[in-house]
Amino acid sequence: MDKQKSVQELDEVVVRFSGDSGDGMQLTGTLFADASALFGNDVSTFPDYPSEIRAPQGTVGGVSGFQVHFGNRKVNTPGDYCDVLVAMNPAALKANAKWVKKGGIIIVDVDQFNEKGYQRAGYKTFDAETELNLQDYKLIFAPITSLTKESLKDSGLDNKSIVRSKNMFALGMVYYLFERNMNFTERFFEKKFAKKPEIVEANKKVLHDGYNYAANIQAIANKYEVKQAETLPKGRYRNISGNTATAWGLIAAAEKAGLPLFCGSYPITPATEILIELAKRKDLGVKTLQAEDEIAGICTAIGASFAGNFAVTTTSGPGLSLKSEALGLAVMTELPLVVVDVQRGGPSTGLPTKTEQSDLMQALWGRNGEAPMVVIAASTPSNCFDYAFMAGKIAMEHMTPVMLLTDGYIANGSEPWKIPSMKDYPEIKPPIVPEGTKDYMPYARDAERLARGWAFPGKKDIEHRLGGLEKDFLKGSVSHDPINHQKMVNIRAEKVKRVQEFIPEQEVFGDREGELLVVGWGGTYGHLYDAVNEMRKDGKSVSLCHFNYINPLPKNTGEILSKFKQIVVCELNLGQFANYLRMSFPEYKYMQYNKVQGLPFTVVELVDKFNQILEGK
Numbered sequence: 261m262d263k264q265k266s267v268q269e270l271d272e273v274v275v276r277f278s279g280d281s282g283d284g285m286q287l288t289g290t291l292f293a294d295a296s297a298l299f300g301n302d303v304s305t306f307p308d309y310p311s312e313i314r315a316p317q318g319t320v321g322g323v324s325g326f327q328v329h330f331g332n333r334k335v336n337t338p339g340d341y342c343d344v345l346v347a348m349n350p351a352a353l354k355a356n357a358k359w360v361k362k363g364g365i366i367i368v369d370v371d372q373f374n375e376k377g378y379q380r381a382g383y384k385t386f387d388a389e390t391e392l393n394l395q396d397y398k399l400i401f402a403p404i405t406s407l408t409k410e411s412l413k414d415s416g417l418d419n420k421s422i423v424r425s426k427n428m429f430a431l432g433m434v435y436y437l438f439e440r441n442m443n444f445t446e447r448f449f450e451k452k453f454a455k456k457p458e459i460v461e462a463n464k465k466v467l468h469d470g471y472n473y474a475a476n477i478q479a480i481a482n483k484y485e486v487k488q489a490e491t492l493p494k495g496r497y498r499n500i501s502g503n504t505a506t507a508w509g510l511i512a513a514a515e516k517a518g519l520p521l522f523c524g525s526y527p528i529t530p531a532t533e534i535l536i537e538l539a540k541r542k543d544l545g546v547k548t549l550q551a552e553d554e555i556a557g558i559c560t561a562i563g564a565s566f567a568g569n570f571a572v573t574t575t576s577g578p579g580l581s582l583k584s585e586a587l588g589l590a591v592m593t594e595l596p597l598v599v600v601d602v603q604r605g606g607p608s609t610g611l612p613t614k615t616e617q618s619d620l621m622q623a624l625w626g627r628n629g630e631a632p633m634v635v636i637a638a639s640t641p642s643n644c645f646d647y648a649f650m651a652g653k654i655a656m657e658h659m660t661p662v663m664l665l666t667d668g669y670i671a672n673g674s675e676p677w678k679i680p681s682m683k684d685y686p687e688i689k690p691p692i693v694p695e696g697t698k699d700y701m702p703y704a705r706d707a708e709r710l711a712r713g714w715a716f717p718g719k720k721d722i723e724h725r726l727g728g729l730e731k732d733f734l735k736g737s738v739s740h741d742p743i744n745h746q747k748m749v750n751i752r753a754e755k756v757k758r759v760q761e762f763i764p765e766q767e768v769f770g771d772r773e774g775e776l777l778v779v780g781w782g783g784t785y786g787h788l789y790d791a792v793n794e795m796r797k798d799g800k801s802v803s804l805c806h807f808n809y810i811n812p813l814p815k816n817t818g819e820i821l822s823k824f825k826q827i828v829v830c831e832l833n834l835g836q837f838a839n840y841l842r843m844s845f846p847e848y849k850y851m852q853y854n855k856v857q858g859l860p861f862t863v864v865e866l867v868d869k870f871n872q873i874l875e876g877k
Contacts, residue, residue, distance in 0.1 A: 272331030274339030279348030289326025300488030306338035318380030336786035351381035371405035432470025505644035507537035513652025524560030554582035568716035614858025615669035639785035702736030766814035770803030773823035791866035
């Protein structure tokens with residue numbers, strides 16, 4: 261029967277796996293994304309899971325999802341709407357049906373569509389197709405749970421373990437739809453469950469049975485082929501998440517500086533994986549400390565920096581609030597420190613597993629006194645590596661704390677990453693003071709960067725002390741002199757400003773002058789780029805200026821802004837970067853497009869907004 265099915269070639273496809281938070285959808289989506297990346301597709305992913313550790317089973321609030329966008333050319337976003345939705349229960353279908361393209365395929369586990377499932381999901385009737393208005397979709401009702409039980413009835417596994425494997429049956433069905441090779445997934449089973457061969461064989465069998473079931477049912481009329489991407493530069497690639505890339509970028513910076521890396525952190529969603537990844541790298545000289553709280557995390561990092569380590573601390577918005585006093589200490593002592601803030605929905609505990617860009621004001625000014633810090637932002641999962649590296653380079657060479665902003669969307673999302681050669685990355689040369697330096701002054705500075713020397717304790721002739729009280733302009737001893745305080749406040753601000761001379765000028769995608777300039781920063785890059793690119797193909801006068809260096813802004817920022825008739829700033833908050841630009845360049849007018857829903861932008865909504873602006877609406 262499979263031979264009768266036609267193969268339809270597509271340029272790109274979006275698949276969304278969804279189910280209860282215990283159904284293994286994150287793993288299922290990750291395996292499908294990895295298989296597609298290894299095949300040679302470009303890939304972008306979007307994990308979407310509930311904030312509660314174990315939300316009530318079968319409820320809409322407990323639905324976990326994982327979206328995969330793969331194609332034969334560069335993919336910048338996980339996609340607005342999906343071509344295929346896998347819904348493992350009624351709640352998953354109810355939560356995600358609105359994200360399926362008209363005419364798309366919806367695969368449901370019909371075994372879960374019973375009275376209990378409908379009631380838990382809050383349906384008014386027991387007819388999902390009518391209630392959700394799904395007549396325009398290709399519905400595939402597959403008895404996934406019962407077929408998984410039948411597949412493993414002789415496996416010797418208990419019923420709980422058998423039912424837990426149903427996600428692999430669903431994955432096998434999707435592998436058939438898109439002719440994915442199952443070898444990688446089988447190797448994953450062998451590695452992950454090396455000590456449990458019965459689990460390895462069970463998962464392999466269910467995966468293949470799902471594949472064969474899809475091949476033999478009439479409901480699936482076609483298979484789909486998405487060829488390898490040919491636009492990616494040649495090289496060795498791996499699929500990488502933003503958090504992993506951040507961790508590796510920090511390790512690379514330590515290697516280039518020739519210093520040990522120390523991370524003192526407290527676990528917090530969605531930043532915890534950076535600490536976990538760094539903890540694996542003792543072989544590279546990485547030292548990690550899981551502190552008892554956020555304050556202890558940053559204070560141990562500051563102490564490690566004083567002792568001669570490249571020090572980092574990782575957190576999210578609520579933890580950044582707790583670190584604010586110690587951030588002021590890092591500014592005052594002028595020690596190198598990288599603070600990674602993986603932004604999430606707020607305020608307070610807010611939406612821990614959802615994305616947002618609402619920590620910008622806190623990053624810029626969330627400290628008492630005049631305490632300027634360098635602030636930079638990554639914009640894709642893979643370039644988290646580059647900006648983590650640059651954060652380390654700036655921190656160590658300029659003797660200053662640096663804030664690196666990412667967000668839940670790019671931190672948890674993944675994409676193919678071309679593995680770089682470290683010889684292509686610049687040297688990092690901290691101003692380390694040699695032992696035996698005569699007439700050492702802790703706050704003597706180099707003329708170019710205004711960075712003071714980094715003197716490690718225990719070295720002859722360079723003994724000194726540091727603390728949170730104001731410093732003498734040269735000696736570093738405590739000073740309450742008003743004029744000295746003014747000088748120190750000025751020079752700390754000037755030191756941050758001078759970083760402007762060591763960062764690249766701002767780039768513009770599109771024409772450097774025209775009708776509309778779209779401005780963004782951080783993790784919104786992919787959606788903004790695709791929206792602007794789509795409009796430019798239609799002949800619209802639209803360009804994109806996307807910022808990674810926030811404080812200081814690149815030198816040519818004002819020049820770029822002056823070349824456009826209209827400017828719209830797009831961000832996942834209520835206008836923090838727009839207000840920052842109003843403060844920095846008040847001579848220009850800024851429109852805003854803001855979204856605070858715990859979700860990234862969609863390309864569709866951005867294009868619609870930009871067209872309205874161009875049409876004067």
